[in-house]
Amino acid sequence: RRREKNIASTVTNRLPQKMLDLLNVAGELGNKLGWEIYAVGGFVRDILLGRPNLDLDLVVEGDGIFFAKELVKKLGGRVKAHNKFKTAVVILENGQRVDVATARLEYYEYPAALPTVELSSIKMDLYRRDFTVNALALRLNPDRFGQLVDFFGAERDIRNKTIRVLHSLSFVEDPTRILRAIRFERRFDFQIGGQTMRLVKNALNLKLFSKLSGTRVMHELQLIVSEEDPLACLNRMQELGIMEAIHPLLKLHKERIQVLIELAKVHNWYKLLYLEQSVEPWKLYFLGMTMGIKNTQIKQVTDRFHFTQREEREFLQLREMIHEALIQLMSWREGKSKLSRLYSILHPLPVEGVLFLMGKSRKEHIRRNISQYLARLRDMEIEITGNDLHELGIEPGPIYSTILEKIMAAKIDGQVETKKDELDMAQECYARESAKEDKADES
Ligand code: CTP
Incomplete structure (x- = not known):
């Protein structure tokens, strides 16, 4: 049974004025056109x-x-506009994005001799969604602004x-929802129901994962590692054996989980210190998830995810x-080896690679x-340029870069200070x- 409840005051309290204005305009426009308008999901x-x-x-509903x-x-x-799906994306002048979908009145045919029923179109729209918590609608038309439309006990x-x-x-219709369930569960500290x-x-x-398109799986994994606490999701995936369901080589065995735990720590540390310099979490965690896979086998994994040739080449190169x-790094000795050597080992790597090593x-x-490299050396600059x-x-x-690199190394090692x-x-x-x-020329 559907519950009707008005949450207008909660909406007003919890949203910024700009958003409220937008919701009101949308509701009024709905009235003018004679259609019901809902915020959803x-x-x-x-x-x-x-x-x-x-x-x-x-x-x-229109x-x-x-x-x-x-x-x-x-x-x-x-x-x-996407005519095929009857949807549109609106980008307002202030940059706000609004996705607009059409709910059609649908006739739902029951199998064998049962009568066909007509469902209210918003109900049908919500019924197609993944989880009850995402299947809520909020009426925006002015007369019933804030009315919660909750058919499924959300x-x-x-x-x-x-x-x-x-x-x-x-999940048969869309197995990626399993990954979404885990993501929402960990994000909100919810539990997947019995x-x-x-x-x-x-x-x-039923091995539904093995048939799932690589692009879609990868997209979901990317969303997971972009969550606040990817490790919680990865642990849950390990419990359920999801990675090996995607591909046997990806099993989250003990050593991998151990490294992923460390990567999550390093990632958090980095986010905290260098807010403005972002890391692509996927690059970092994917290195961990594929750790230990031999070069002769790694192509099986990149193929499973439908990497483009370029993505594959870049990933293999990074590895x-x-x-x-x-x-x-094994032969680099603190206090004995030069800092400039540490710099030349790490500098060619993208930040995800440096964090992975760490x-x-x-x-x-x-x-x-x-960590010293990231804090002090990475962004060091010398004063002179090619112009000088x-x-x-x-x-x-080519001698220009040879000279500039040498000066950089000397600066890192404290041998030069001023311009x-x-x-x-x-x-x-x-x-x-x-x-x-000259010597080379003579000989
Ligand atoms: N959806 C679905 N099945 C999927 C993906 C999405 O049913 N495989 C539905 C969900 O009901 C969701 C809506 O489409 O509410 C929009 O999807 P998305 O923007 O990914 O979901 P959000 O719930 O907004 O998630 P997030 O907070 O992560 O953006």
């Missing part, structure tokens, strides 16, 4: 959870594309912190570079030195390099 869920979410999804165009006439911005499930599917074929859990296990027994760096290494001094070399009368060529030191060194370097060349 994660947006409504997050209002009830008290978590800010500005991704607005609207459903129109013509969604027409509605989107009218909305833009009122508010400015642009519309991208509000109760949110209160009880339960993730529940709407019907028993949900019956839903049986359906998850059933889907795994190779990390391998090289690891060997070099997480993977069991040696405390290596971790410490990598030109002014010194040095002929442009004058750098210029002097540039001249010395040039003299030495030319002497070398």
Whole structure:
């Protein structure tokens, strides 16, 4: 039985004024056109959870594309329409994005001789969704603004912190929902419900994952590692044996989980210290998830995920570079080896590679030195540029980078400090390099 409840005051309290204005305009436009307008999905869920979410999804019981165009006439911005799906994306002038969908009145045919029933279109729209907590709608028309449309007990499930599917074929229709269930469960600290859990296990027994497209699985994994606490999700996936269901080589065995734990720590540490320099979590965690897979087998995994040739090449290259760096790091000795050598080992790597090495290494001094590299060396710059070399009368060529790299190394090792030191060194370097060349020419 459907529960009717008005949460207008909660909505008003929990959303910024700009968003409220937008909801009101959408509701009024709905009235003018004679259509019911609803906010749906994660947006409504997050209002009830008290978590800010500005991704607005609207459903129109009418013509969604027409509605989107009218909305833009009122508010400015642009519309991208997908006629095939009767959906539109609105980008308002202030950058706010609104997804608009059309709910059609649908006739639902029961199998064999039972009567065909007509369902209210918003109900049908919600019924197609993944979990009850995402199957809520909020009426926006002014007369009933804030009315919660809850056909499936979503509000109760949110209160009880339960993730529940709407019907028993949900995971058969779309097995990626299993990964979504885990993601929502860990994000909100919910529990997958008993019956839903049986359906998850059933889907795994039916090997539904093995047939799932690599692109879709990868997209879901990317979302998982972009969560606040990816490790919680990965642990749950390990419990359920999901990675090996995707591909046997991906089994989250003990050593991998151990490294992933360390990667999560390093990732958090980095996020805390260098907010503004972002890491692509997927690159970092995927290195951990594929750790220990031999070069001769790694292609099976990149093929499973439908990597493009370029993605595959870049990933294999990164693995190779990390391998090289690891060997070099083994012989680097704190206090004995030069800091500039540490710099030249780590500098060619993208930040994800550096963090991976830091997480993977069991040696405390290596971790410490990598963190020193990130904190002090990575962004160090010298003062002179190619222009200065030109002014010194040095002929442009590859020698420029040789000289600049040498000066950089000297600066890292504390051998030059001022710009004058750098210029002097540039001249010395040039003299030495030319002497070398002359010698080579003579012989
Ligand atoms: N959905 C679904 N099955 C999927 C993906 C999405 O039923 N495999 C539905 C969900 O009901 C969801 C809506 O489509 O509410 C929009 O999807 P998305 O934007 O991914 O979900 P949100 O719930 O907004 O999740 P997030 O907070 O992670 O953005």
